[in-house]
Amino acid sequence: MVTNNLVQISKDGEVAVITVNNPPVNALSLGLPEGIAEAIESIAADNQVKTAVLIGAGKTFVAGADIKEFGKITSGERRGSELVQLLLKMEDCRKPLVAAIHGTAFGGGLELAMAAHYRVANPGAQVGQPEVKLGIIPGAGGTQRLPRLAGVAKAVEMCAEGNPVKASDALQFGILDRLIEGDLRAGAIEFAHEIAAKPALKTRERNEKLGTPEQNAPIFAAARQNACHKQRGMVAPLAAIDAVEAATLMRFEQGCEFERNRFIECLFSEQSKALIHVFFGEREVAKIPDVAKETPVLPLAAAAVIGAGTMGGGIAMVFANAGIPVLLKEVDRAALDRGLANIRKNYANSVSKGRLTQQFVDERLNLIQPTLSFDGFSAVDMVVEAVFEGMELKKQVFAELDRVCKPGAILASNTSTLNIDEIASSTSRPEFVIGTHFFSPANVMRLLEIVRGRASSKEVIATCMQLSKKLGKVGVLVGNCMGFVGNRMFGPYRREAQFLVEEGAGVEAVDKALFDFGMAMGPLATGDLAGLDVGRRIRKEYHQQDPNVRQPFAEDKLCELGRFGQKTGAGWYKYDEQRRAEPDPAVPVLLREWSEKAGIPQRTISSDEIVERCIYALVNEGARILEQGYALRATDIDIIFLYGYGFPAYRGGPMWHADRVGLKKVYHRVSEFHRQFGALWEPAPLLEQLAVHGRTFSDFQTGRGVAA
Ligand code: 3H9
Numbered sequence: 001m002v003t004n005n006l007v008q009i010s011k012d013g014e015v016a017v018i019t020v021n022n023p024p025v026n027a028l029s030l031g032l033p034e035g036i037a038e039a040i041e042s043i044a045a046d047n048q049v050k051t052a053v054l055i056g057a058g059k060t061f062v063a064g065a066d067i068k069e070f071g072k073i074t075s076g077e078r079r080g081s082e083l084v085q086l087l088l089k090m091e092d093c094r095k096p097l098v099a100a101i102h103g104t105a106f107g108g109g110l111e112l113a114m115a116a117h118y119r120v121a122n123p124g125a126q127v128g129q130p131e132v133k134l135g136i137i138p139g140a141g142g143t144q145r146l147p148r149l150a151g152v153a154k155a156v157e158m159c160a161e162g163n164p165v166k167a168s169d170a171l172q173f174g175i176l177d178r179l180i181e182g183d184l185r186a187g188a189i190e191f192a193h194e195i196a197a198k199p200a201l202k203t204r205e206r207n208e209k210l211g212t213p214e215q216n217a218p219i220f221a222a223a224r225q226n227a228c229h230k231q232r233g234m235v236a237p238l239a240a241i242d243a244v245e246a247a248t249l250m251r252f253e254q255g256c257e258f259e260r261n262r263f264i265e266c267l268f269s270e271q272s273k274a275l276i277h278v279f280f281g282e283r284e285v286a287k288i289p290d291v292a293k294e295t296p297v298l299p300l301a302a303a304a305v306i307g308a309g310t311m312g313g314g315i316a317m318v319f320a321n322a323g324i325p326v327l328l329k330e331v332d333r334a335a336l337d338r339g340l341a342n343i344r345k346n347y348a349n350s351v352s353k354g355r356l357t358q359q360f361v362d363e364r365l366n367l368i369q370p371t372l373s374f375d376g377f378s379a380v381d382m383v384v385e386a387v388f389e390g391m392e393l394k395k396q397v398f399a400e401l402d403r404v405c406k407p408g409a410i411l412a413s414n415t416s417t418l419n420i421d422e423i424a425s426s427t428s429r430p431e432f433v434i435g436t437h438f439f440s441p442a443n444v445m446r447l448l449e450i451v452r453g454r455a456s457s458k459e460v461i462a463t464c465m466q467l468s469k470k471l472g473k474v475g476v477l478v479g480n481c482m483g484f485v486g487n488r489m490f491g492p493y494r495r496e497a498q499f500l501v502e503e504g505a506g507v508e509a510v511d512k513a514l515f516d517f518g519m520a521m522g523p524l525a526t527g528d529l530a531g532l533d534v535g536r537r538i539r540k541e542y543h544q545q546d547p548n549v550r551q552p553f554a555e556d557k558l559c560e561l562g563r564f565g566q567k568t569g570a571g572w573y574k575y576d577e578q579r580r581a582e583p584d585p586a587v588p589v590l591l592r593e594w595s596e597k598a599g600i601p602q603r604t605i606s607s608d609e610i611v612e613r614c615i616y617a618l619v620n621e622g623a624r625i626l627e628q629g630y631a632l633r634a635t636d637i638d639i640i641f642l643y644g645y646g647f648p649a650y651r652g653g654p655m656w657h658a659d660r661v662g663l664k665k666v667y668h669r670v671s672e673f674h675r676q677f678g679a680l681w682e683p684a685p686l687l688e689q690l691a692v693h694g695r696t697f698s699d700f701q702t703g704r705g706v707a708a
Contacts, residue, residue, distance in 0.1 A: 006020060007035030015053060055100040056103065061113070083111065110128065110175075119176045150209070278642060281639050312414075317343055320368050327377065381409055417482065430454075434453060449476055486641070489621045490618075664694070
């Protein structure tokens with residue numbers, strides 16, 4: 001029996017099985033709630049049916065509302081309350097309904113399951129209310145039913161933080177009634193027989209876990225504090241907490257209305273639009289126009305890393321964490337021992353913070369095999385080179401790898417600045433050479449820039465894109481230009497931060513303005529963290545000092561005083577032994593002196609100008625990169641900045657942010673800065689063109705592949 005093409009009903013004796021079938025994730029697209037509602041009506045009217053099981057076809061139960069259809073709600077085309085009505089109908093059904101969950105019951109999917117009278121799941125399933133990650137809150141009673149099943153504290157945590165919960169935990173919290181090993185459908189039918197004669201419990205009438213105001217007050221206070229700290233600047237987590245609080249203070253219907261109003265407010269917000277862009281963007285970056293989905297990937301069962309410094313050690317941990325055995329090579333025993341000690345220290349920190357278990361760490365450490373020679377390299381499928389940043393040294397390493405590695409092994413460089421084609425030229429197999437630019441700390445940062453050399457083969461690209469997922473990273477393919485995408489854009493951003501303090505802005509004022517904008521850290525504090533000497537080395541190696549173009553000098557001068565940042569206890573700030581920053585009164589005095597000598601007039605600079613100068617410097621360079629084809633899409637640049645540089649996700653990334661501000665306005669400000677500050681601010685031709693034609697970066701998709 002079929003209700004519509006998305007929902008089917010079959011029967012197993014007295015148990016009806018309602019199967020939802022909307023691949024790939026059974027999202028609640030238009031027609032699906034309606035189909036389930038029809039199915040409920042038909043089983044209610046069928047005298048032979050005593051109970052029903054609701055189950056998903058394919059790899060998952062229901063992963064939520066169809067995010068692509070939110071636009072229909074904001075445009076007024078759809079009310080979006082079909083689901084709310086369906087859930088009431090399900091709860092009111094006199095015949096007990098059992099939701100049978102595999103894969104994920106997320107968002108509207110969990111809301112659907114909670115409106116059933118019972119829930120069973122297989123042990124690998126996960127449940128969650130991840131809406132806040134999309135800048136919204138549950139909109140179909142999730143904040144009202146979840147506290148009734150799981151209690152207030154758990155519901156607040158799940159709705160405000162949005163993280164998934166394993167089936168075994170969900171059982172313990174009362175969200176699930178039973179775990180089913182083996183065949184879920186059969187187990188759910190058996191369960192349905194068992195409960196057939198029991199009452200059909202309505203979740204909305206189960207008030208015993210809602211607590212008292214005295215019990216709940218500290219829970220909500222702690223949740224709000226946590227949200228302000230961990231989800232700084234985001235509106236949805238606080239709205240989700242308000243909505244769960246409403247569940248404890250109001251009748252169910254009123255609570256639902258409260259939730260609905262907050263849901264709609266959030267759905268219309270800029271933050272939600274930005275976060276939905278990020279959700280699809282994260283998936284879009286995996287799509288490379290000239291590398292088909294079917295491109296064969298190379299086997300990747302064993303790897304090697306050259307260099308056990310901070311980056312090399314971190315990269316070895318990343319492979320080990322993904323269960324891939326990895327050789328870690330250094331040139332001398334002392335360096336190798338130092339590298340291993342750092343890895344152990346990093347793991348020990350994670351254990352002490354409760355993020356990893358000792359057993360996990362022991363298993364991972366066993367996968368990292370230290371070595372001083374190339375023995376064993378002939379057996380690995382991929383090598384990542386992470387030696388000191390110098391072309392001659394890298395070429396020597398790659399020539400050696402070419403000699404010792406088997407044909408077909410991928411030779412990757414972790415360079416952050418050097419030309420991949422030149423590195424590849426030292427091998428006889430440039431098609432197997434590629435850049436894999438990890439971000440520090442490699443075991444934490446989610447970005448992996450995959451740098452396409454002129455000769456990198458499609459199989460090698462496809463393998464590295466797939467590998468990024470396996471390693472828990474977001475891989476973004478970029479072209480081979482100086483600094484690739486991220487660092488090439490970050491340069492002008494940090495340059496402006498320096499110019500601003502040279503013109504009279506305070507160090508803390510610059511960092512605070514960008515922190516308040518939402519950046520994880522201010523640009524000057526970031527310099528201290530990375531080491532001011534690192535930037536100086538790169539500037540020395542690559543920048544032809546054109547006397548007609550203004551260059552920042554403050555960081556070079558700080559370096560001359562031995563102030564390299566956190567590692568020397570002083571840079572833009574001074575640091576105590578725990579590397580806690582404190583403003584250093586010596587710095588403004590030095591800055592005034594240097595600026596006076598350089599003849600730079602001092603003035604008061606607003607926080608708006610600070611943000612515009614730094615962020616539009618990013619955007620202008622991003623426009624050049626996009627036009628030159630070094631990034632595939634504006635979205636790719638956005639994802640790079642979110643996962644590699646601490647750009648706030650709720651602003652969608654620099655290019656999305658510029659689109660929302662309006663490219664006309666951005667172009668206008670960039671042109672003003674050009675007149676005021678000179679050549680470095682020349683507007684990118686693409687920015688000008690899009691602004692003049694009233695278009696956006698999102699409209700502009702090169703679709704021609706990344707330039708090699
Ligand atoms: C909500 O429910 C609001 C409610 O309170 C009710 C309001 C009234 N919609 O991630 P994958 C696509 S808000 C549309 O690569 P995986 C995805 O874009 C929603 N499309 O697979 C991709 O498309 P493509 C709350 C969706 O196995 C394809 O499916 N729910 C949706 O790595 C495969 O996805 C969520 O936030 C969707 N809801 O991971 C859950 N979900 O192939 C969001 C996925 O064209 N989804 N797609 O690129 C997820 O977390 C993951 O997709 C999931 C599967 C874990 C389910």
